[in-house]
């Protein structure tokens with residue numbers, strides 16, 4: 270390992286450091302953090318992965334231009350020459366799409382907008398859906414996912430789908446296939462030399478290229494249909510949703526030779542919003558119901574607050590937020606404890622530079638050690654405990670703690686859907702807990718460990734809860 274690189278695991282040329290079977294990836298992260306502190310590296314295949322475990326160092330890095338880009342990986346480009354959309358793109362495409370999407374979210378999600386209404390409607394739909402199975406075990410994760418996916422449909426396409434609509438079922442199936450096929454696809458980024466050991470067709474089969482391309486095509490077809498339908502019915506100057514907004518932007522810039530706005534990029538942007546905005550928000554809500562089920566006293570305290578603030582038959586809106594400090598505390602504690610995006614989203618060093626006194630070579634990939642930071646006793650008292658009280662001051666007022674809290678990332682690439690996610694979490698949490706109570710099934714213990722199949726996303730294991738209607 271070259272001198273002055275961060276400490277850590279360098280391993281062998283081409284393969285990097287391959288861990289022995291046994292400990293989980295989380296055990297590895299914990300041990301590396303213990304041994305090396307704020308910053309360490311782990312070479313995986315040919316990629317130098319740097320993990321940042323310190324809040325200030327992370328904030329400093331991700332506010333710097335040279336750590337703003339995503340890696341030039343096939344995983345991000347998915348068979349395009351250049352990454353489109355917003356999650357994976359860089360430079361002008363990223364800049365334009367990020368600015369455009371933030372503006373859309375602001376304009377479409379304010380006050381008594383259709384988006385807020387859609388969230389309220391979907392929250393009531395969930396109450397109804399969960400109430401029907403009272404007394405039996407109620408599966409939690411899937412209905413939440415359907416509700417949240419519909420919120421994104423409202424944002425991008427101005428519509429919502431019923432649960433049994435074949436389009437919704439197909440969409441969900443493509444979504445799952447796409448996510449499942451990505452791990453093997455990443456071989457070409459981490460072990461690129463493997464392609465020289467076998468015929469091209471075998472390599473493509475190994476990396477599941479055909480599956481990725483096929484699911485991507487089906488996904489894009491879905492969005493192209495939507496885009497073309499919008500195009501045919503668009504009334505200039507009266508955007509109904511994000512797709513309309515983009516089409517207007519595209520039309521306005523059509524004579525600009527440098528424009529980045531085009532139909533294909535829009536399809537990728539829409540796909541990004543679904544990929545980034547549905548699993549994240551729905552899994553956070555699922556985690557919350559698990560935590561509240563295993564902590565009935567916290568659930569009760571939340572319900573006492575909701576009963577005092579929200580009149581019967583009403584739903585909370587963003588204006589009620591200052592009067593719901595405990596609800597806010599439960600949401601923040603869920604975001605901390607679950608640490609859903611456990612190692613963040615990759616940022617690449619676009620030039621040789623330094624961080625925390627170490628050399629960071631061009632091409633090294635920085636990872637946010639969200640899980641480690643969220644459980645670091647430097648920032649959190651009794652980090653293993655689910656303790657909403659840590660977010661309240663002596664007068665019971667909500668205190669927004671920034672140091673050591675990174676569920677949405679930090680810096681120039683910070684989650685652009687954060688305001689939407691926060692609005693959804695407030696309305697869904699308050700509506701659900703105002704009307705329903707949740708508990709583990711009688712005689713059963715909830716599994717609060719993340720699904721082991723994906724070490725980088727802390728997803729809740731789908732389980733049933735016992736739901737009762739509050740009277």
Ligand code: HEM
Pocket residue numbers: 331355356357367421541542543545546547549550553609610613614615637676677678679681682683684685686687689690
């Ligand atoms: C609880 C819910 C959510 C969590 C925990 C979450 C978390 C994150 C994180 C950790 C990142 C990476 C930041 C980085 O690169 O350092 C991110 C990026 C992003 N998120 Fe979210 N997110 C959530 C909800 C949403 C929603 C609702 C949307 C939109 C509908 C969304 C859209 C995005 C996009 C587009 C990016 C990429 C931003 C960029 O590259 O500039 N997210 N999110």
